[in-house]
Amino acid sequence: xxxxxxxxxxxxxxxxxxPVIYGNSARHLKDGDRKxxxxxxxxxxWSVFVRSPLGEGKAGDEDLSLYIKKVVFKLHDTxxxxxRSIEVPPFEVEETGWGEFEIGIKIFFHNDANEKNIxxxxxxxxxxxxEEDKDKDVIKSLQYDEIVFNEPTELLFERLTSKPGNIIPxxxxxxxxxxxRQELQRINNGLYxxxxxxxxxxxxxxxxxxxxxxxxxxx
Amino acid sequence: MSNDILDVLNLQSNNQSxxxxxxxxxxxxNDQKLSGINRELYQxxxxxxxxxxxxxxxxxxxxxxxxxxxxxxxxxxxSRKDGLRLWHWNKGSKESxxxxxxxxxxxxxxxxxxxxxxxxxxxxxxxxxxxGEWSYEETLYLFNLVKTYELKWIVIHDRYRDNVRxxxxxxxxxxxxxxxxxxxxNELNESNLNSNLISNxxxxxxxxxxxxxxxxxxxxxxxxxxxxxxxxxxxAKKFEISAKKTIQERSQLLQLLxxxxxxxxxxxxxxxxxxxxxxxxxxxxxxxxxxxxxxxENPLTVLNEKLKQDKLNQQKVIEEKKKPSNPLNSxxxxxxxxxxxxxxxxxxxxxxxxxxxxxxxxKLTNFKPNVQNKVVxxxxxxxxxxxxxxxxxxxxxxxxxLLRAINNLLELKKQLDKLDAETxxxx
Numbered sequence: 001x002x003x004x005x006x007x008x009x010x011x012x013x014x015x016x017x018x019p020v021i022y023g024n025s026a027r028h029l030k031d032g033d034r035k036x037x038x039x040x041x042x043x044x045x046w047s048v049f050v051r052s053p054l055g056e057g058k059a060g061d062e063d064l065s066l067y068i069k070k071v072v073f074k075l076h077d078t079x080x081x082x083x084r085s086i087e088v089p090p091f092e093v094e095e096t097g098w099g100e101f102e103i104g105i106k107i108f109f110h111n112d113a114n115e116k117n118i119x120x121x122x123x124x125x126x127x128x129x130x131e132e133d134k135d136k137d138v139i140k141s142l143q144y145d146e147i148v149f150n151e152p153t154e155l156l157f158e159r160l161t162s163k164p165g166n167i168i169p170x171x172x173x174x175x176x177x178x179x180x181r182q183e184l185q186r187i188n189n190g191l192y193x194x195x196x197x198x199x200x201x202x203x204x205x206x207x208x209x210x211x212x213x214x215x216x217x218x219x
Numbered sequence: 220m221s222n223d224i225l226d227v228l229n230l231q232s233n234n235q236s237x238x239x240x241x242x243x244x245x246x247x248x249n250d251q252k253l254s255g256i257n258r259e260l261y262q263x264x265x266x267x268x269x270x271x272x273x274x275x276x277x278x279x280x281x282x283x284x285x286x287x288x289x290x291x292x293x294x295x296x297x298s299r300k301d302g303l304r305l306w307h308w309n310k311g312s313k314e315s316x317x318x319x320x321x322x323x324x325x326x327x328x329x330x331x332x333x334x335x336x337x338x339x340x341x342x343x344x345x346x347x348x349x350x351g352e353w354s355y356e357e358t359l360y361l362f363n364l365v366k367t368y369e370l371k372w373i374v375i376h377d378r379y380r381d382n383v384r385x386x387x388x389x390x391x392x393x394x395x396x397x398x399x400x401x402x403x404x405n406e407l408n409e410s411n412l413n414s415n416l417i418s419n420x421x422x423x424x425x426x427x428x429x430x431x432x433x434x435x436x437x438x439x440x441x442x443x444x445x446x447x448x449x450x451x452x453x454x455a456k457k458f459e460i461s462a463k464k465t466i467q468e469r470s471q472l473l474q475l476l477x478x479x480x481x482x483x484x485x486x487x488x489x490x491x492x493x494x495x496x497x498x499x500x501x502x503x504x505x506x507x508x509x510x511x512x513x514x515x516e517n518p519l520t521v522l523n524e525k526l527k528q529d530k531l532n533q534q535k536v537i538e539e540k541k542k543p544s545n546p547l548n549s550x551x552x553x554x555x556x557x558x559x560x561x562x563x564x565x566x567x568x569x570x571x572x573x574x575x576x577x578x579x580x581x582k583l584t585n586f587k588p589n590v591q592n593k594v595v596x597x598x599x600x601x602x603x604x605x606x607x608x609x610x611x612x613x614x615x616x617x618x619x620x621l622l623r624a625i626n627n628l629l630e631l632k633k634q635l636d637k638l639d640a641e642t643x644x645x646x
Contacts, residue, residue, distance in 0.1 A: 010574050012571070013568045013570070013571060014565065014566070014567050015566045015568065015572060016564050016565050016566070017564035017566070017612065018564055019564075019611070115575065115576040116575070116576065118576060118577065118578055120578060143606075144609040144610055144611075145579055145610045146564075146579035146580075146610055146611060146612065147577075147578060147579070148576065148577055148579055150572045150574050150575055150576070150577070151572060151574035151575075160563065160564075161563050161565075164562035164563060168611075175608075175609050179608065183607060183608055183614055184614055184617060186602070187603060187607075187614065187618055187621055189601075190601035191620060193601060194597075194621065194625055197628055198627055198628050201628065201635060202631060204635060205472075205635055206476065208635070208638045209469045209472070211642070
C-alpha cells in the first residue's frame, strides 16, 4: 500500500499565492529581422508573455510550470491562428505587427489543482507614452499580479511548497520589494488625505443637519 | 340556527334568558317577510344587528287624497305710498288685506343711519387736523347719498359730485362719523351699549386698498401664470413630503455616522455563498447559546464526557503516530514562522474562505460606472493609478481600503450637497 499520499482534498482555511508578471515588450523591426513572409506594413517586433518575477530564464519557468499547465493567448483576429496555446514554458508569443490591441490571456492550471482557468487582459503596447521611454529601444508594458489559491488541493499544496516561490527580490528585477514599499507609502499618503477630508465633511454634515433639523422643528 | 353556532363556539347567548318571548316574535316576524337565502342569513346573525340592511323596502306610491288650497287674494304693499292694490295666489288662507310677506326684505336702512346737526358736527364730529378737508356740507351730502342708495357704495361713488374722492375715502369718512356719533351717545348716556358696534366700525383704509389691489392682481393673472402657480403648489407639496423623508434619512445617517465602521474585509460575505455561511455561523452560535442557557449541565455527565473525549484523543494521537510520515502533514503540523509562510505565499485564515483560484487584483472593490469614474478622478488627484502597479496582498488590501474611503467621501459629499440644497429651499 502506498503511504498516505496527498489527495485532491482541499485544505481548509488556507490560501497560497504565487506572483506572476504579464505584459509585452516591443521594438522596431530592423531589416535583419524581416523574414520573407513578414508583411511589409509591419513595423514592430513584439512578444507577449506570462512569467515569474523571481527571475527570467529557467528558474522562473520552472517556478511557473509548478502550477500552470498552459497559457492561451488570444491575438487580434487578423493574425493567422489567432488563438495561440503555449503548453511549455516560456509562456510567450513572438509576433510582428503595426498596431496595438487587447490581448486575452487565459491561464490553465494542472488538473490535480482542480481549478478553473483565469482570464486576464493585456493591452499590447508598441509606442513609448512616457517621456523617459522615448529614447529606449525596447518598450515594455508589464503588470504584476498574484494568483491566489484559496483552499488548494493537497496535491497542489505539496507541489507549491516543494520550493520557495513567493519571495520577490529586494532590489533587482522589474518588480521588487523596494517598489512595493514605495507604492504602499503612496497609497498610505492618499488614504491619509482622504480620511482627513472625510472627517471634515462629517463634521460639516453633523453641524448642518442639526441646524436644519432644528429649523424644521421650529417651523 | 344561530344558537347552534354559539354552541359550537362555546359562547353563551346572553339574551335568551332575558327576553325569550320578544326575540321569538321578532324572528317570526322576519320569517314571514324574508325567504330563501335572506332568511338563512338573518338566522346566522342571531340577535346581532345586521351590518347592512339586507331587506329592501319597496317604494310605495303615495296617493294624494287632498289637494292643498290656493286662493286668489289681495294684499297690502307697504313699499308703495299710492295704495295700489295688487292680487296674488296665496296658499292656505283666504285672508286679504294681509301685508306682503317679503316686505320685510325691503331695503330701508334710513333709520339705521345716524343723523346729525351742524351743531353736533361742530361739537364733536369735526376733524381736528382737518384731514381730507371734509366740510359739514360735504359730510351731510355723503350721508344723504348713503341714505338714498342704501349703503351701495359703488352707486354712491358713481353719483358723487366731482368724483374726486375714492370709494375708500367715502367709506372711511362715513364709518368714522358713525363711530364718533355712537361714542358721543355712549358718553351722554354713560352706557356701554354699542361698544361692540363701535369696534366694528373701525375702517382700515390702507388695508382695504391693499385688499383690492391684491384682488386686481389675482384677476389680472395670465393663464400661463395660473398654470405656473398650480404647478408650484404641486411642487411645494412634493417638497413637503420629501422633506419629511430626508429628515428621517438624515437621522438614520447620523446614527450611521455614530456607529463604528467595520474595518474587517467584507469581501467574503458579498457572494450569496458567503452570506449563507455567515448566516449559518451566526445561527449556530445563537443555537449553542440558547442550549447552554436552557440546559443546566450535570457535573457527573460532564465528567464522563470529558473522560471519553480524553480517551478518544489519546487514540487519535496514537493513530496519527502510526501513520507514515507525510510531507504535507509534517509541514502542516509544523508551526511555520511568518518568514517561512511568506516564502511559500501561505496564509491561514481564521474564517472559512470560498475555495477557488483568483487574481489578487480582481478582489479590488468595483463601483457602479458613474461612481467608478469619480473614484478614478480622485485617485488621479492623489497621483495614484487606477490599478496598483504591484498587486501584492499588502498593496491590494491598502488600495481597497483607500477605494472604500473614497467611496465614503463621495457619499458624504452627496449628502452635504443635498443638505445645502435643502437649506436653500427652506429659506
